[in-house]
Structures are given as C-alpha cells and as structure tokens.
Amino acid sequence: MTSSATLDKHVLRELMAIVGRDYVLHEPTDLMVFEYDATIGRSLPQVVVLPETAEQVSAVVKLAHRYGLPVTPRGAGTGLSGGAIPEMGGVLLALTRMKRILEVDHQEGLALVEPGVVNLDLSRAVKPYGLYFAPDPASQRACTVGGNVAENAGGPHCLAYGVTTNHVLGLELVLADGEMVWVGGRTRDLPGYDLTGAVIGSEGTLAIVTKILVRLLRLPEAVRTLLAVFDEMDQASNAVSAIIGQGFVPAALEMMDREVIQAVEPVLHVGYPMDADAVLLIEVEGVREAVAEEGEAVEKICRAEGARDVRVAEEGPERDRLWAGRKGAIGALGQLAPNYYVLDGTVPRTRLPEVLRRVGEVGQKHGFRIANVFHAGDGNLHPNILFDARQPGETERALEAGSEIMRICVDAGGTITGEHGIGAEKRKFMHWVFSDDDLEVMSRLKAVFGAGELFNPGKMFPTDKESGEVGQAQIMRSTGPDAYV
Amino acid sequence: MTMSPVQASVLLDSLASRLPKGRLVTGVEVERYEVDGLRPAAVALPESVEEVSAVLAAACGQRAAVAPWGGGTAMALGNLPRTYDLALVTRSLNRILEYEPADLTLTVQAGITMAALASELKRHGQFLPLDAPEEATLGGVLSTGAFGPRRHAYGPVRDWVLGVHVVHADGRATKSGGRVVKNVAGYDMTKLYLGSLGTLGVIVEASLKVTPLPAVEETWAAACPSSVETVRLALDADSRGLRLGALTVAGPLGPDGPLAETRLDSRGYAVLAQAVGSRAAVERSLRDLDALASDHGFTGGGVRLGGDSKVWEALRALARPVLSDNVLLVRALLSPRRVLPWLERTAALAAKTGLAPALAAHVGTGCVFTRWQGPGLGGERGRGLLAALSESALTLGGAAVVEGCAIELKHHVDVWGRPRADFALMRRLKEQFDPHGTLNPGRFLGRL
Numbered sequence: 044m045t046s047s048a049t050l051d052k053h054v055l056r057e058l059m060a061i062v063g064r065d066y067v068l069h070e071p072t073d074l075m076v077f078e079y080d081a082t083i084g085r086s087l088p089q090v091v092v093l094p095e096t097a098e099q100v101s102a103v104v105k106l107a108h109r110y111g112l113p114v115t116p117r118g119a120g121t122g123l124s125g126g127a128i129p130e131m132g133g134v135l136l137a138l139t140r141m142k143r144i145l146e147v148d149h150q151e152g153l154a155l156v157e158p159g160v161v162n163l164d165l166s167r168a169v170k171p172y173g174l175y176f177a178p179d180p181a182s183q184r185a186c187t188v189g190g191n192v193a194e195n196a197g198g199p200h201c202l203a204y205g206v207t208t209n210h211v212l213g214l215e216l217v218l219a220d221g222e223m224v225w226v227g228g229r230t231r232d233l234p235g236y237d238l239t240g241a242v243i244g245s246e247g248t249l250a251i252v253t254k255i256l257v258r259l260l261r262l263p264e265a266v267r268t269l270l271a272v273f274d275e276m277d278q279a280s281n282a283v284s285a286i287i288g289q290g291f292v293p294a295a296l297e298m299m300d301r302e303v304i305q306a307v308e309p310v311l312h313v314g315y316p317m318d319a320d321a322v323l324l325i326e327v328e329g330v331r332e333a334v335a336e337e338g339e340a341v342e343k344i345c346r347a348e349g350a351r352d353v354r355v356a357e358e359g360p361e362r363d364r365l366w367a368g369r370k371g372a373i374g375a376l377g378q379l380a381p382n383y384y385v386l387d388g389t390v391p392r393t394r395l396p397e398v399l400r401r402v403g404e405v406g407q408k409h410g411f412r413i414a415n416v417f418h419a420g421d422g423n424l425h426p427n428i429l430f431d432a433r434q435p436g437e438t439e440r441a442l443e444a445g446s447e448i449m450r451i452c453v454d455a456g457g458t459i460t461g462e463h464g465i466g467a468e469k470r471k472f473m474h475w476v477f478s479d480d481d482l483e484v485m486s487r488l489k490a491v492f493g494a495g496e497l498f499n500p501g502k503m504f505p506t507d508k509e510s511g512e513v514g515q516a517q518i519m520r521s522t523g524p525d526a527y528v
Numbered sequence: 529m530t531m532s533p534v535q536a537s538v539l540l541d542s543l544a545s546r547l548p549k550g551r552l553v554t555g556v557e558v559e560r561y562e563v564d565g566l567r568p569a570a571v572a573l574p575e576s577v578e579e580v581s582a583v584l585a586a587a588c589g590q591r592a593a594v595a596p597w598g599g600g601t602a603m604a605l606g607n608l609p610r611t612y613d614l615a616l617v618t619r620s621l622n623r624i625l626e627y628e629p630a631d632l633t634l635t636v637q638a639g640i641t642m643a644a645l646a647s648e649l650k651r652h653g654q655f656l657p658l659d660a661p662e663e664a665t666l667g668g669v670l671s672t673g674a675f676g677p678r679r680h681a682y683g684p685v686r687d688w689v690l691g692v693h694v695v696h697a698d699g700r701a702t703k704s705g706g707r708v709v710k711n712v713a714g715y716d717m718t719k720l721y722l723g724s725l726g727t728l729g730v731i732v733e734a735s736l737k738v739t740p741l742p743a744v745e746e747t748w749a750a751a752c753p754s755s756v757e758t759v760r761l762a763l764d765a766d767s768r769g770l771r772l773g774a775l776t777v778a779g780p781l782g783p784d785g786p787l788a789e790t791r792l793d794s795r796g797y798a799v800l801a802q803a804v805g806s807r808a809a810v811e812r813s814l815r816d817l818d819a820l821a822s823d824h825g826f827t828g829g830g831v832r833l834g835g836d837s838k839v840w841e842a843l844r845a846l847a848r849p850v851l852s853d854n855v856l857l858v859r860a861l862l863s864p865r866r867v868l869p870w871l872e873r874t875a876a877l878a879a880k881t882g883l884a885p886a887l888a889a890h891v892g893t894g895c896v897f898t899r900w901q902g903p904g905l906g907g908e909r910g911r912g913l914l915a916a917l918s919e920s921a922l923t924l925g926g927a928a929v930v931e932g933c934a935i936e937l938k939h940h941v942d943v944w945g946r947p948r949a950d951f952a953l954m955r956r957l958k959e960q961f962d963p964h965g966t967l968n969p970g971r972f973l974g975r976l
Contacts, residue, residue, distance in 0.1 A: 150767075150864075150865055151863055151864055151865055173769075194712065195712045195716065197710055197712075201710065205683075205687060206710065206712075208686075208716065208719075209683065209687050224949050224950050224952075224953070225948075225949060225950065226950045226953070229863045229925070230861045230862060230863055230894060230925065230926045230927060231684070231861065231893050231894060231895070232673060232675060232684060232723075232861055232893075232895065233861060233927055233948070234723075234861075234927065234929055234944040234945065234973045235944070235947070235948070235950070235951070235954050235972075235973045235974075236720055236723075236724055236728070236953075236954045236957055237686065237719040237720060237722060237723060237724075238950055238953055238954070238957075239719075240686060240716055240718075240719025240720070240722075241715060241716060241717070241719055241720055243716065244712050244715070244716045245715055245716075261767075261769045263769070264769055284630045285630075287630055287631075287632055288629060288630035290653055290740035290741075290743075291740070292632070292739065292740065329771060329805075329809070330769070330770065330771060330805075330809050330812055330813070331812075332806070332808035332809050332811070332812045333771065333805050333806055333808065333809035333812075335808075336806045336808055336809070337806070389706075389708040389709070389710045389711055390708065391628060391631045391633065391707070391708055392630070392631055393628055393630045393631050418710070421708075421709050421710045422631075422708055422709065422710070423710045456707055456708070457706070457707075457708050458706045458708055458711045458713050459713050460711070460712050460713050461708070461710035461711060461712065462710055462712055463712070464712055465712075465713060465714065469713075473713065473714065476706065476713055476714075477703075477713070477714055478702065478703075480700055480701070480702045481702045481703055481704065481714075482714070483702075484696070484702045484704075484717060484961075485714055485715045485717060487960040487961060488715050488717065488720070488957075488960075490956075490960055491953060491956045491957045491960050492953070493956075503714065503715075
C-alpha cells in the first residue's frame with residue numbers, strides 16, 4: 044500500500060520545529076529518493092525526517108504517536124528484504140545524520156556509535172588501535188551499524204566470529220511513547236532478561252535504536268587467504284564439510300559457482316578460472332604459527348577433495364583481489380541478465396551438495412540460470428535467479444522458483460533467511476518455519492514494547508496469506524547494481 | 529502463601545489425571561527438592577514434552593507455583609520463592625535428537641546432563657565450551673547462564689544456542705530460532721529464555737553450536753604476593769591477541785585457598801592462563817606469557833601445569849551456588865578495567881572484616897567471584913558486607929549478584945542487585961509470558 048496523502052501543514056511545522064526546516068522532506072521529488080531500498084519494492088513515505096540526536100528521535104516518535112503516523116526507520120537502504128520500505132506511508136525516519144562515533148575505548152575494545160555510522164567507517168576508525176568491528180556484510184561500505192542491528196546482519200567472516208548480535212553489548216532505545224531507555228551496557232551478563240538480544244534483528248518493529256555499544260575485536264596477527272578451484276561443485280561442497288568436520292573453523296569459507304565466476308571474471312579480472320565449476324574462498328587467521336599450520340592443512344583437504352588448484356595469498360593486493368571478486372559478485376551478475384532475484388536461506392552445511400543440486404533443478408525446470416555465491420561454511424545460501432522482467436510471465440515464474448528454493452531450504456532442515464531478514468519479502472513463508480503459537484509468542488514481545496503498528500508496520504509477521512505475494516512481487520522487480528550479499 | 533492442603537490435593541488430583549502412573553512423587557522424597565528451605569507439595573517427573581505441557585497446564589490452572597528442576601546444582605540461585613508448590617524435574621528428557629558432527633550442530637532434549645553431552649561430543653572430537661558441573665542439565669545451564677573460565681575465549685551461553693523449544697506457563701509448547709547456524713527469521717526469542725531462571729518458560733529442547741576440541745591445551749601460571757599485580761599482568765596478557773581459552777586471576781594460594789589441591793605452592797595470587805590450539809600456537813602463547821611475566825617482574829616466572837589441570841575445576845567449584853549460613857558468594861559484573869579497583873576495595877573490606885575471601889577474577893570479561901567464609905555471614909555481618917560490596921560495584925558502574933548465602937539473608941536483599949531503567953520492560957515481559965506467576969514466582973531480578 045502506498046500512501047501519497049500529504050500531511051497537514053501543522054504536522055510538518057511541528058516536525059520542522061523538532062529537527063529544523065532543512066531536515067523535513069515532503070516534496071514528491073524528495074520523497075521518491077526514500078521510497079525504496081536495495082530491493083526497489085516501492086512505497087512513498089508521507090514525510091522524511093532526518094533527526095540528528097536521540098532527543099529529536101524521541102520528539103518525532105511522540106509526535107507520530109499522537110497523530111497515529113507509522114514510523115519506518117532507515118539506514119543506508121541497502122537491505123535485501125524490503126525492511127526499510129514505508130509500506131504504510133507515514134514518517135520515514137532516515138538516521139543517516141546520526142553518524143557520530145561517540146567513543147572508542149580501545150583498552151576495553153568497545154565503541155559507542157550512533158545508528159547512522161557506516162559499518163566500514165567504524166572498522167576504519169578503530170584500525171589505528173588494532174581493532175575492528177567483526178560483522179562485515181558485503182554492503183559494508185554503505186550499510187549502517189543501525190541497519191546491521193535491525194537485521195542482525197552477517198557477512199563472510201561470521202563463520203568464526205558470529206553475527207551482529209554477538210558483537211553488540213547494549214542499545215539506547217526510543218520506545219513507542221518516546222521514552223528513552225538503555226538495554227544492556229558495557230558490563231557483560233547483567234542479570235535480567237536479555238532485551239538487547241530481543242531487539243537485535245527485530246527489523247525496526249519494536250523500538251528505534253539511537254545508540255549502539257559494540258564490542259570490537261583485535262585485528263589478527265596474520266591472515267592467509269586461499270582460493271581453491273574445483274571442476275565439480277560437489278567437490279567444493281564436500282571440501283566445505285571436510286574442513287569443518289576435521290576440526291577447522293576458518294574465519295571465512297565462501298563459495299562461488301560457475302555462473303558467478305563467469306559474471307565476475309570478465310568484469311573484475313580477479314583471476315578466477317573461467318572454466319571452473321566452483322571456487323572456494325577460504326581465510327584463516329590468528330597467531331602466525333597457527334595460521335601457517337591451518338593454512339597448509341586446509342589446502343591439503345581441498346586437494347584431497349579434488350581441487351585442481353589452490354592459490355594462496357597473504358595480506359596485501361593479492362588478497363584484496365581475491366576478495367574483490369567475492370564482494371563484487373552480485374553487482375557483476377548484471378552482466379548475465381537484466382534482472383536477478385537474490386535469495387537468502389540457510390541449510391545444515393552437510394546438506395549443501397544435495398540442496399545445491401535441487402536448486403539447479405529448480406532453475407532448469409523454470410528455464411532460469413541460477414548463480415550461487417554464498418557463505419558455504421555457515422550453510423547460508425544466496426541463489427540468484429537470473430531473469431528478464433520485460434518478458435511476460437518471467438517475473439511470476441522467477442517468483443515461483445524462489446518459493447520453491449525456500450521450500451527446499453526448509454525441507455532440508457534449514458530456514459528462510461540467514462541474514463537478510465523477513466521484511467516485506469518473506470512474510471508469507473513464516474508459516475513454513477513457525478506455528479501460529481510460535482508467532483503468537485513473538486507478538487507478545489511486540490506487546491511488551493507497546494509498539495503496536497507504530498514502528499515499521501506490516502513487516503515480519505504474515506498478514507493474510509494472499510497479500511504476502513504482493514510484498515514478494517515488489518522485491519522481485521528489485522536488485523539493481525548496488526545489491527550485495 | 530503456599531497452597532493449603534485442600535488446594536494441594538486438588539492440584540495433585542489434576543496432575544495425577546494427566547500423567548501416567550509413577551511420574552508424580554509425594555511424601556518424604558520431596559525433601560530433596562526444597563528451594564530455600566521451602567518444600568513442594570509434589571514432584572513431577574515428565575518423560576515427554578507433552579507431559580511437561582500437561583504438568584504446567586494443570587499447575588497454571590490451579591494457580592500453583594512451579595520450580596523447574598534440572599540437575600539441581602544451581603537451585604541456591606535466586607530470591608526466595610514467593611510460593612512453591614511443585615518441582616518440575618526435566619531429567620528424563622535426556623535424548624540426543626540430532627547430531628551431525630560435520631555441521632558442528634546438535635539438537636538435544638534439555639534434561640541431558642552436561643557429562644552425557646560432553647561424552648557424546650568428545651567421541652567426535654568436539655565440545656560445548658560452557659562452564660558447568662557435570663551433573664547439571666543443559667536446560668539448567670541455559671536458564672541460569674554459565675560464568676566460568678571458558679567465558680573468556682568462548683563467549684556467553686547465548687553465542688552457542690541456535691534455538692529452543694519452550695513450554696510456557698499455560699502449557700503451550702513453542703519454538704524459537706532453528707537448527708542452523710545462521711537464522712534471522714522472526715524475533716530472536718531464544719535470547720529471552722537464556723539466563724531467565726525459567727521464569728518465562730521451561731526449556732525442553734535446544735539446538736546448539738558446538739566446536740572442535742583444541743588439539744592441545746596447556747595451563748600456565750605465574751604467582752605474586754599482590755592480587756593487584758597479578759591483575760595487571762593478566763590485563764596485559766589479554767591485550768596481546770594470544771589464543772587463550774581462559775585467563776583468570778585466583779587466590780589466595782596456600783593450603784586454605786581455593787587452589788590448595790593444585791600444584792601451585794607459592795603464596796599470594798596466581799595468573800592462570802590456558803593456551804589452546806595447535807602445538808605450535810600453544811608453544812608460542814606460552815613463550816609470550818613467560819616473557820610478559822618476566823617484564824612484569826614476576827620473579828618466579830611462569831610454570832606449566834599441563835593439559836588436564838585441576839585448576840579450572842577448582843575455580844568452577846569456588847563459584848558454585850550454595851546455601852550456607854557461613855558463606856557469602858558474590859559475582860561482581862564489571863567492565864574489565866574496573867576489576868583492579870574492585871579488587872582494591874575487596875582487599876580493604878577483607879582487612880576491615882578480618883576475612884580472607886577466595887577469589888576468581890575472569891579479567892577479560894570483568895566477572896569476579898568473591899567467596900567470603902566465616903561465622904555470622906547470614907546475619908547482620910553478612911548484610912553489612914554485602915551492602916559494601918554492592919555499593920562498590922555500583923560506583924564502579926557494575927553490579928553485584930549474590931550466588932551463595934544463608935536463606936536468612938535472602939529475606940533482606942534482592943540477590944540480583946538493583947533493577948535498572950529497563951526493568952519496566954522486564955516486568956511487562958514477565959506479565960505477558962507468565963501472567964499468573966506460575967514459573968519460579970519471586971525468584972528473579974526485582975522479585976519477578
């Protein structure tokens with residue numbers, strides 16, 4: 044639903060009194076900039092407000108509450124499930140001006156940041172202290188820490204270090220009534236319920252996060268990156284299981300299939316062999332002695348599983364080049380087809396060979412090429428369905444293929460999203476993994492926060508089962524060159 | 529406030545009609561299931577999730593109060609129960625439901641003991657790196673949290689749990705999370721149940737991440753008369769990026785201290801580190817630790833205590849929750865750099881009271897256990913000491929939680945310390961999940 048109804052002048056005036064005239068956008072041309080995220084599902088907000096402080100957020104929320112206007116928080120808009128799209132209109136709360144790193148405590152390895160801080164900017168700012176922020180979504184040059192918190196974002200290095208929730212110690216929240224409250228804090232394991240853990244990944248539906256206290260990790264002493272080249276996808280999948288099964292948990296363990304290699308190599312020239320069926324990008328890190336040993340062991344396993352070549356890079360341009368292929372993979376897919384639908388699901392990693400085969404079969408059945416680039420170590424798949432939306436019926440068929448792939452993930456004991464969130468896209472799949480009772484318990488959490496339908500209304504929960512289709516169809520038109528996984 | 533005999537007999541009838549014979553215990557045997565000296569009317573021993581549901585539905589229907597009970601190793605935790613009618617023992621729910629070692633994941637029923645779990649994992653060279661007594665159940669460990677030496681390297685309980693099945697106060701069974709290592713579908717409800725002392729629901733099943741056992745583990749120690757100096761060394765060691773499975777300052781050393789059974793024969797306090805990883809990585813860590821000890825002027829240098837050191841077991845024992853008239857066991861939660869001032873204050877209090885508390889300071893996480901022992905700690909003397917400790921923790925921006933004390937003391941204090949600004953949300957959470965106060969009423973933070 045798109046609400047283009049303009050707001051009363053007095054509401055605009057009140058908003059301007061809170062954040063300043065320049066930071067309330069209401070002209071149609073301005074609003075259009077904020078109607079989509081990285082999925083291009085579109086829906087116009089009635090007004091965009093860009094606060095600079097938590098106090099301003101609180102005042103805006105109070106006002107919205109009073110007028111019954113929904114509030115949808117937004118970071119950089121790089122999300123891949125439509126989470127930042129203001130489906131019900133109302134106030135779009137763009138948090139990108141709140142981008143100060145308020146404190147870095149390098150002794151304790153903590154940083155206090157505002158939600159609009161860009162993920163990579165945080166890691167860059169703390170690098171002089173030998174620290175970094177571990178969650179590293181491929182969109183990290185653009186995405187915000189606030190967005191990471193909302194979606195519980197992952198990234199290639201989550202295999203060893205966990206996702207966003209494992210790196211956040213506390214949050215300052217603005218609740219639905221405008222009250223500001225801290226949950227968690229710099230002291231670990233405080234007694235009481237883990238409200239921090241409940242808010243992370245709540246997709247902006249419970250509260251507006253206005254400050255984030257994150258844990259920083261120490262940069263490793265040594266890193267070794269390996270690119271293992273396989274003639275058969277199954278060999279690569281088996282290598283993944285063998286590495287983990289033999290007791291190695293690399294920092295990252297990523298896979299790219301033939302379609303991705305063929306999209307990436309001509310554009311980015313990173314040295315992936317064009318005739319390979321799959322490559323694994325593996326990173327081991329830690330103290331020098333361990334890295335040398337583990338690197339050699341992992342290389343040996345890859346060769347034993349049939350790798351025809353294993354290239355090794357230490358830190359420097361060669362390592363950056365190997366990673367450039369991975370991080371630019373989704374963008375490069377634009378070479379292969381006018382549209383692509385990025386999927387996100389997780390399966391137990393030992394089921395990868397079978398699941399990838401079945402994903403391929405879905406593509407064949409519907410006549411689509413499917414490109415796989417994903418976090419193999421975590422079993423977190425990203426099949427990309429390549430299609431042409433200009434051809435009549437293709438969008439619908441791609442949508443159907445996407446549903447079938449999600450179903451395959453669930454049937455293999457997995458889930459419908461590993462890191463992109465439910466948002467608008469996957470509401471209708473929620474019943475595949477949760478019972479009515481499971482969902483009812485989740486709704487009690489919503490009641491605890493008293494947010495009702497104030498914050499990011501309509502997201503995450505299945506509405507009626509038919510209209511879920513609309514949300515997903517919007518996502519389908521999506522995924523431009525700025526998409527990342 | 530516990531049930532009248534009539535009410536109790538209605539509850540028992542209701543339970544008996546829902547459970548197969550033999551699952552309900554009454555009479556003298558219930559003695560073993562006292563909580564803070566309160567005895568329940570009955571003990572239920574369900575053998576399936578459905579039976580857990582039936583028990584809770586019956587109890588909730590009769591407005592009875594239930595204490596979930598796993599291995600019973602941490603029942604001394606918490607405030608005095610407001611009421612207590614029924615112990616719900618989960619030990620019979622002890623099956624491993626799914627274990628695929630190459631996935632590094634495992635799904636088990638929550639009543640499995642940590643020993644049984646560890647032995648199954650060990651057969652595949654893996655482990656669940658949480659600190660808990662062998663006879664504790666997994667469900668108990670998830671509900672109480674585990675705060676021991678391993679927390680340093682392996683993180684909190686919440687980092688290892690992928691999803692749980694929970695039976696709610698009204699008997700409804702729901703699940704959260706899943707069995708795979710990355711999952712952001714829906715709210716992360718799992719986090720709420722962990723560390724909630726069973727006050728929101730009874731965990732009956734859990735899916736966990738597990739991890740390979742390190743190829744080599746070697747414990748290293750360096751001793752010094754001053755607790756402050758040992759903490760300085762430990763903090764320095766923590767900043768070096770070494771692969772340490774644990775890093776703790778403990779003492780006092782000597783025949784009366786917590787490490788009496790170990791091979792440490794010095795006086796004062798010890799920095800204890802556990803180097804983990806491949807042989808080469810471990811040797812490297814040990815070399816660096818030796819060099820650091822010498823830089824810090826530890827004249828004795830470092831000693832190696834081997835791979836199977838009793839030290840860590842002793843530290844876990846020190847921190848075990850206990851009911852005793854002569855003990856005050858306090859877990860201070862601090863930011864790591866506040867460990868030093870905390871120890872200075874503790875030393876001052878020790879001098880003032882003439883007591884010599886046993887100490888285990890997990891410096892990397894800011895978790896410090898102080899175990900005071902002496903006559904009269906259940907009375908005014910203990911209250912005074914606790915007030916001073918709590919005040920110290922608060923002024924240092926942390927908190928002090930009582931994990932061992934006399935029942936008498938619990939009449940006067942909230943053992944979890946002072947609720948914070950987010951307590952209003954917690955209260956609403958409890959009301960939403962357990963509106964009739966069926967689950968451990970009164971025992972959690974703020975007497976929820």
